Structure formats: C-alpha cells, structure tokens
Amino acid sequence: SVNPDLASERQTASFSVERLTALLDGGAEQTRIRRAVVEAIESDPVFSRENQYFQTQNERYEAAVRKAVHLQKKMHEMGWTENGPEYKYIYRALSGDVAFLLHRVFMRSISVLGSDKQIAKWIPLATQHKLIGSYAQTELGHGTYLQGLETTAVFDTATQEFILNTPKISAMKWWPGDMGRSATHTVVFAQLYIHGKCYGIHPFIVQIRSLQDHSLCPGITAGDIGPKMNFEHIDNGYLLLKNVRIPRENMLSKFCEVQPDGTYVRQGSQKINYFTMTTVRISLISDEVLTPLMKACTIAVRYSVVRRQSKLRPGEQEAKILDYQTQQEKLLPQLAAAYAFHFVNNYLQELFDRGYREIQRKNFDMLPELHALSSCFKAMITQHCTAGVEICVQACGGHGYSLLSGLPSLYTKIFASCIYEGENTILLLQTARFLIKCFMAASAGQPVPPSVTYLAAVKSGKCPAKNKLDFLSPDIYTEAYQHVAVRLTSNTAAKLQDLIQSGVKKHDAWNQCTVQLVQAAKAHCHYIAVKNFAETVEKLKTKAGIQKIMKHLCDLFALHGIFSNTGAFLHDGYTSAAQMDMVTASYLDLLAVIRKDAVPLVDAFDFTDKSLNSALGSADGQVYQRLYEWAQKSPTNQMSPAYERYLKPLLHNTLSKL
C-alpha cells in the first residue's frame, strides 16, 4: 500500500508522467527497451545489490567480478550485443556495480592507438576474455600533466625488446581500475628512450599476471591501493616495473613506430585520438553524474512529502517538510538542474556526433570548440551535480546520513567525478584559455566558433525587465547570463593584458588571473546551459502539459543561478537592485509552483525501487517500516565479542577494584 502522503502528491500531476519519461528517454520505444533491460537485470539474483551497504571492500570486489562474469552469460542468453539498442542501458541497470570497466578501456585504447596487426591480435583475445586488460597511465606522483610521467621504456636493439622500469616511487602506476587484483595485461604509458634519447610518452602492452595461475610476472610488483571513499567494488591498483622486457611489437604503433634498428617513425594524424579523449568526458555525464543526481532527487523529494515535522500553522497536523520554503529551496533547484543538464547532455551528444562526422571527413575545424565545451561542461555538471547530491543528503536530516537511505553512497561516488577524467579546475582553465583566445580574435574582427560568437558583442546596455514577471521571459534571463559571461571574459582579458604590459611575465600573469578565469569559464558554461534549456522548452510546443512544467523548471534553473550569484549580475549595473528584488520574488514564487509537481517530476525519472536501493525513496513511501526491517538485517545486529571481552567484565565491576 502506498503511503497516503505520497499517493496524494501523484493525483494532482499537471502533466503525463509517462510522456515525460518517454521524452527523457528519447521516445517511447527507448523507454520500452530500457525497462526490458532493467527487468531482466533486476529479476536476476546474481545482480542483486540488496546487501551492498553491509559489505566489506573485499565482498564488494568479489561481487563485482561475479556480476561481470555473469553479465557475459546474461548478454548471450538475452541476445544483447555491444552494438544493440539494449547495450547502453545495461550499465545503468547495474548501477555501475560491476568489474572489468577498464578492460573496455584497454580494448578501446588498442583500437584507437594500435596498428591493424595489433588490433587483429589483441581485440579477439580481449573480447573472448582470454585475458583481462587494464589501462595504466596515472602515477603516484603524476596525474593531469602527462609529460611528467616517469615510467621508462628503453628500446634494446639487440633483443628487439623494450625494457620497462619504474625509476622511483613517484613513478609507480597508481589508481588503474581492474589492475589491483584482476588484470593479466595492461597498457602502460611510459617515456620512450631509443639510443639514450627520449621520445616522450608512448603506450605499451604489458602482461602483469600469469594466464595459468594468476601469479605476478617476473619484474612485476602489483596490488590494490586500499580503501577509498567509494568504488569499493573496483580494484584500483598499483604497479611497479623492474626490468620488464616486452617485444617490440607491444608498443601500440598506429601513430608512432620503432623500427628494428631503432629508427623512430611518426605516421598519420593523432587528431582523431584527441577527439576520442574529449568524448570520454561527455560520455560519462549521463550514467556517472546525471543518474546519481536524479536518484538523489527522487529519494529526497519522496521522503520530503512523507516526513512530517513541526507545524506550519497552529492547530494543524505536522506539515510535510516539502511545504517549507527552505526545504523547497534546497531540493527544487537540484531537480531543475537535473533536467537542465539532461538537455545539455543531449545537446553535447548531438554536437559530438556532428563533430565525429566532420572529423571522419578530415575536417578538424570543430576540435578546439569541442574540447573547450567538453572541458567546461564536464567540470560544471560534475560540480553542480555533486553539490546537488550533497544538498539532498543534508535535506534528509539524520535518515539521509544512514547508508540505508542510499544517499551517502550516491554522494561519495559522484564526488570522484570532480577529479577523474580531468580535474575540474584544470579543465575550466583550459576552457578559459580558449575563451580568451576567441575573445581576442573576435575583438580583432576575426571569425570564431559558433558557441563563442557572442563574445564579439560586448554590449553595455541594461536589463530591460520592468516587473517580476519579465524575469520569466527566457530572452531576459538568457541575455543577462550572456552579458555576465562577456563581462567576465573581457575584464579578465584586460587584466591579463595590463599585467603583461606592466612587465609581469606571461606565465605569472596567467597564474594571477586564474581565479577570475575560472569564473569566466563557469559563466560561459552557465549561459550555454540556460540558453539550451530555453531552446529545448521552445521546441516542446506539441506537448502542452510537459512544456509548461519544463518552462517552470527552466525559469527556476535560470533564476536560481542569478539568485545564488547576484553579484555577477549587479556588478556593472546591468541588473539593478530593484530588478534583483524582482528576480528573488519570481524565484521564490516558482518554488511554490513547482513544489506541486515535485513528486511527478521525480517519478518521471522512472527509477525502480531496486535501482534506488533506498529505504527513504521507495515508490510506496513506506519509509519507517523499511528502515526498521533493513536495520534488523545489519551485521551490527549480530553478537559482538565486545560483550564478553569488555562489557561483561566492566559491568561485573572488575574496574571498581582499581
């Protein structure tokens, strides 16, 4: 039976939840396929996550390996293939709780960086799991700055081998997934030396464990890096190489080859390779970043209509906590952001598909823009979603703090997305570099890529809004965001030039501007996200009910951004104080409007109870019963040796004899 406090929320939905779900999925047929995959995975007990919150890191790892192996069988049974329509839903259905993700990266790196001969040799072995691959790039002392990697690969002409070494402890490979305990092979990135000359970083296939008994190969020291904030199911590993010899053929040689006599040959263009790196950042957004935020919103919103606390009006029963403005102000902007970023993700996917087609035709013109967009959106979305999940945890009070709520593990996992695949600050600075360059070009009348043409239009106007309703006009707020992005970019470009002209060296000047450059990159990204949301809403004309609620969410997303960052809009007087008060009024009004549809809006994300894995967020709202039942199963309710060892002697007064 559904908790009546939750049931009542569904009766007043202003739109069709099923139609919104289909919109999010990209069509009703996609919804059908997704649900079939979820049903197949969730009905299979091998994939159960029921005991996840009670398991140790060792148990989590073992379960992830079990699931990965079973998944091969399952795909065969179900007739799912890697190119089929079901494939993209499998990982989401497993909530990512599966091993061998790096095995896939191993395969992709060979496909992208290997010669045809190498691909023909290794890909079938990997596909059939005759080996388990990993990808060893990051070192203990080196992350983002690849040129700084210290692992060496010295070519030995005599034996036609590379000799790999970890020259010092900071050069030890550290973090590669699947490497700590599972992998038999890995792609090692190392500084290539031929006849004493360094040719920079190159990738090498290295076997690290025996295919017979899994023992470490000669010269290999490897293991697991230990406990982490999350990702207990992944065996992130370390690797130390001591005079490990591999044949010349094991250097991935699509772009560079070492010939038998030691001649180094460069071939082809690596540009498509950089593009691949860029797309990885975008591809992780959906499963690793948006899904956790959507889950957290679902849990927190459902809990907030079931939980009653204090009285809103004297004499009435205790109020649903979602009826408090402060609770709305915590959760509803996160819900709006989840939708906003879902649509940004669609926009990026389309852009990258187009980019890919252009690149196939040897047109690399879009690359700098794609790199800049993937960098800043990866940073912006991971940061906003991580903060959003955190707010959801806090908004559920004590129960949110229990692992059984499902929220802490969503948080500790999404937290890592701000660091991996490019640390966010560094990514934002890369985008900022692009912005400054484009701004200078645009100022000089030169052509710039489409997403930054707006930088040329430095306007000094004022926001034309006359009353609070004007701030529900996308033109008004999009224009305001654009104005701020231009101002921050142009001001920082000016500061940079001033510093250089006053004699500060170029690199020092850049460093002295980086805090402001980060602000400019964020503003650029925020502007595009708002504009894209507004344009998406515009296109929903045939779906009146959905368009209306999406319009509210778009307005909320935009006004929340202004309300949370008023200084940027007030600074040069583009927005006046009176207008800012209108923004605040419209923003607070919207909270009360969207609150009415809050449950239908999270229902549309269409998560099953099993995928939420939360005592607070289940579709029936039976929160307290579920917390109690679940807690009783906790290993902490087994007998502890602490009683016999410590409590009994204490209570029987051994101490009082002191």
Next chain:
Amino acid sequence: SVNPDLASERQTASFSVERLTALLDGGAEQTRIRRAVVEAIESDPVFSRENQYFQTQNERYEAAVRKAVHLQKKMHEMGWTENGPEYKYIYRALSGDVAFLLHRVFMRSISVLGSDKQIAKWIPLATQHKLIGSYAQTELGHGTYLQGLETTAVFDTATQEFILNTPKISAMKWWPGDMGRSATHTVVFAQLYIHGKCYGIHPFIVQIRSLQDHSLCPGITAGDIGPKMNFEHIDNGYLLLKNVRIPRENMLSKFCEVQPDGTYVRQGSQKINYFTMTTVRISLISDEVLTPLMKACTIAVRYSVVRRQSKLRPGEQEAKILDYQTQQEKLLPQLAAAYAFHFVNNYLQELFDRGYREIQRKNFDMLPELHALSSCFKAMITQHCTAGVEICVQACGGHGYSLLSGLPSLYTKIFASCIYEGENTILLLQTARFLIKCFMAASAGQPVPPSVTYLAAVKSGKCPAKNKLDFLSPDIYTEAYQHVAVRLTSNTAAKLQDLIQSGVKKHDAWNQCTVQLVQAAKAHCHYIAVKNFAETVEKLKTKAGIQKIMKHLCDLFALHGIFSNTGAFLHDGYTSAAQMDMVTASYLDLLAVIRKDAVPLVDAFDFTDKSLNSALGSADGQVYQRLYEWAQKSPTNQMSPAYERYLKPLLHNTLSKL
C-alpha cells in the same frame, strides 16, 4: 628525513610557530598539558587508530568499547580526573574514537533533570560503570520538534508504575548512541499520561538490558540501526517498548513530579535546563568541528607543497601545487576560517561562562541572546567547516579520495555536525526570529541585547574605501558586514509586515520569508565573526610577528566572505563596482602573502602524525612512500576467492564455449 619541499617551507616562517601554538591553546602551560595527554594516549597501543581505515563497522565498534574501558584504567594510572586540567584533551587525543559518550549524556541528564534523591541513586552507579547509560529522545518519525514525540508513559496508580509503549513504528526510538548494543539503561523521553490526560514530554529512566547476561529486558526490542556515512564506532540504536513497566521513582523529577495519587506537580524553574541545552551546541564546536577542519587544512596544505604538477613557467621543474593561485584560493580561506572560528569559539565560551554566572544569580536576561548566538554560530561554523573540509578533500585530487589520506573520514564525520544538535536551517530560523524581534524593538526605541544593538543604526551611507589598501582596514570591512546584516534583517522584516498587512496569515507569511530570514541570520553571524577576529588581532599587540600574520588571516577571512558573496554588498550600492574590484585585488594579493606562511600556520595546530592518521599529511612530507607502504597492508591485498570462483574459469575459457 623531511621531504625538502616541505622543509624549505618551514625555514621562512614569519613568526614563532611555538608561540602561536601556545596562543591557540590559551598559554604555554596548556600546551604542555595537552602534549602530555597526547603522548600518554598515543604511546598506548590499545588506543591505536592505525588500522582504522581497514576495519568493518563491527570491528570499529569493538575497538571503541575496548578503548572506552581501557580509558578508565588509563585515567586511574595517569591520575587524570574529570575535573582535572587534562580531561578536556583526552577526547581530542583519541580523535573521538571511543564508546560511551552517551553514557556521559545519560549522567548529565540525570544531574540536570533528576531530583537530589535520583542523583544520589544513579550517578554513583553510572560513575562506577555498574550500568551503561544512553539517552533516547529522537524517534524514527520525530527529531527537532520534541512536542511531536509519540512514545507514551501512562501512570498506573494501582501499581505506582509508568507503563511505556511505542504506539506505532514512527514512535520507535532511533539514533541514540551506545544504545544499539551496549547500554543497559537509557533515559526515554515520552508523553506523560495521567488519568487519560496528556502532560507532554517527560524523561524516564528505563532499564533495557540485563545486568547479568545483557539479554533484552521483557517488553524491550532493541538493536543497532546499521551502516552510516561515518560513526561506525558508535552503536546508534533503535528501541521499541511494549508495556514496559517502571517504578514511579524513575521519572526524572527535578522540575515535575507525579505524586502517588496521580497529582502532577511542577516545581522550580527550567530555565537553567534550557541553558544547558544551549551550551551543548557550543561545547561541540571545538572537538567536533574546528579540529577536523584544522586537521584537513594541515593535510591539504602539507600535501600541496610536496605535490608537484605541471609547469608554472616554461623550463622550470614542475611547480608545487600551492603555488597556483587556484589552489591557494581553495585552501587558504579555509585556513583563515579555522583561525576565525577558533577565536569565535573563545568569544562564545567567555560569553557562556558569563551567562552561567548570571544565571546562577537568577538573572535570566542573557538567555534569549545566548540561545540566538549558540544557534546561529552552531549552524554557521558547522556549515563553513564542513564545506571547508570538503574543499580540502577535492583539493588533494585522487589521493584525497583515498581513505589513507585521512580526509574522507574527516569529511563524512563533520558532515553529521550540520544535522545533529539542531538541524542548521532550523537553528538559523530561530536566530532569525530573535533578530526580527530585536529589530522591531530597536526600531521602536526599546532596549535590545548588546550583540544586536547595531540593528538600531540603519545607515544608508556608502563604503568610504578609496583604494584596494583601504580594504585591509578592519573598520572598512567590519562596517560593510554590519551594513549587510542590517539591510537583510530590515528588508525581511519589511517584507514580513507587507505580507501580513496584505492579508497573508502570520504563519504563512513567515514561511514565505524563510529563505531570506536564513540569509539575514547568516549575515548577522558573519558580521560578529569578522568583528571578533578583528578585535582579537587588535589585542595581540605584544606579539608582533603573530599579530601580523593573524591580521593577514583576518583580512583574508573578511575579504573572502565579500568576494564569495559580492551581491549582498553591491545590492544597495553600499559598495560600488569599483570598490568590489579593489576587494578582489586585495583578496588575491593576500593569497600570495599568506601562502608563504601556509605550512607554519598549519604546523601551529600541532597535530601529531598519529592524530592526523594520514598518508598525505605527515610532518615529514614523505607522501608517496607512506601511501605505498600503507596500501600494501590493506585487506584488499589478501587472496580473494574471486580468482578461483570467477576469474580462473573465465580466463580458462569456460565462457568461450557458450
């Protein structure tokens, strides 16, 4: 040997680290006592936290009980008493990793709420650990709003007993520490019924487990609530009461008594009791909130001078990451906040000591102000410090994400401080209610408490700063903070009145202002924190070196608050855009100045390596060696059954037969 990159940072300290440590401790003698306690605790292997990051929740609980029992012995050995000067350092030296904290709350509640007879009976039993106590207030469905608690205690005149019941699942006690597995007794808060009439919430001593064999008493269902984001060492419990009978004497009756015939008698003033509740909020700040931020700063700052990443200038070696402006902007404001809040904490302690003396003299005038200050500072400090620790984790990249860095567990623990002892939003609204009341009183020319007299002085002036150096004047920035606090309070008071005058009911109007009321309360608190820091610096005249660096930190704390919240200062034109650019310039300049003393400033917190328990933050800066050594000891480097069960069959190609 100390990593040279760390050693060089200490050679250029602009002040005496030892003298700053003494200042933080409140004198060199206090430093000596604290160090002696730390030494005694850390040299005792029973108190070791070495394997903490590898332990399960069950192991953590067992260790905490072991430590709690051993601590009794240790205190006896060392001659430490609960009233001695060492006592306050014990918990900090143990990093709070010890059981029976709720046993102390049990004792305090009896001391405060019990009659002399009850105190005489129970306190000696508790002191001698002939029982283990807990404190059962929060219920599954009820937290902050005490009147909503549902547990019942019905007085039975015939047997002179109270009959306690959990009428429904939401009434189950949930969260009490030490109750899940350890406690034999607890103080249960329940609705008192006599002859069918409800007299509201009262406290009752209830035995829940046998003193002989620890089995649950008749009518009691109790256990552990399971896994949490942290606090694995504490057995937070649940409790379900079914017709549990306790003698009439077990109702704590200092303020209210039920006589044998069922007559209910109120006696004395409970005001001192409310004061006790208020002081708990302040007393937790030091150990639970400031210490974790100070530890996180120590770890992150030391790591940031040892970690080198990318080149700041071409041709040079890779730069220390603390030399990047963006890294300084992440960490140094947290460091400044740690100092700012340390001094706020001193201020609050003094204020509460004074309040206590007044209350002893039956003068309760200070109570509303003390309640308002304890509420908003608890909320402000927990929120800032939690965010600060989070920034420290993020700022250490991948290594920060490893539990071995020590940072994740600092974060997941401090996170709870935003929820317990009063959820922050609710506390801020309580302060806001006080502010609005005082503002109205002040506007009407009535006297108001000292901390809010400034509300009477609504000035419409402008910030007088003329250049960026003016913003290093405490008068200038303190005045700006004051102006913002007055504006937010007065504007929200006006909105509230407008709504009520336009016909909105009082409670609805209040709810519609709560987002802005929270802003006002935060601004009030921030103003007092800035003012207090400036006044503290002023008093350091005899300590020139220390005063200078503290002045820099005070400026940074103040300007960071403006830089992060420019809209509040720009809104009504008190600060102009040109002045805001000066703030930014001074703020960024300060980062580079304070960066030079960053390591000495964290060294002054005087944490030992054992207390940091971090592979990144040790005093010798040997980060990589320590991470590697530590990871090798992880249980994830033991043989896993996953190989024989899943990997071997996979690699030996069972699957390829599919």
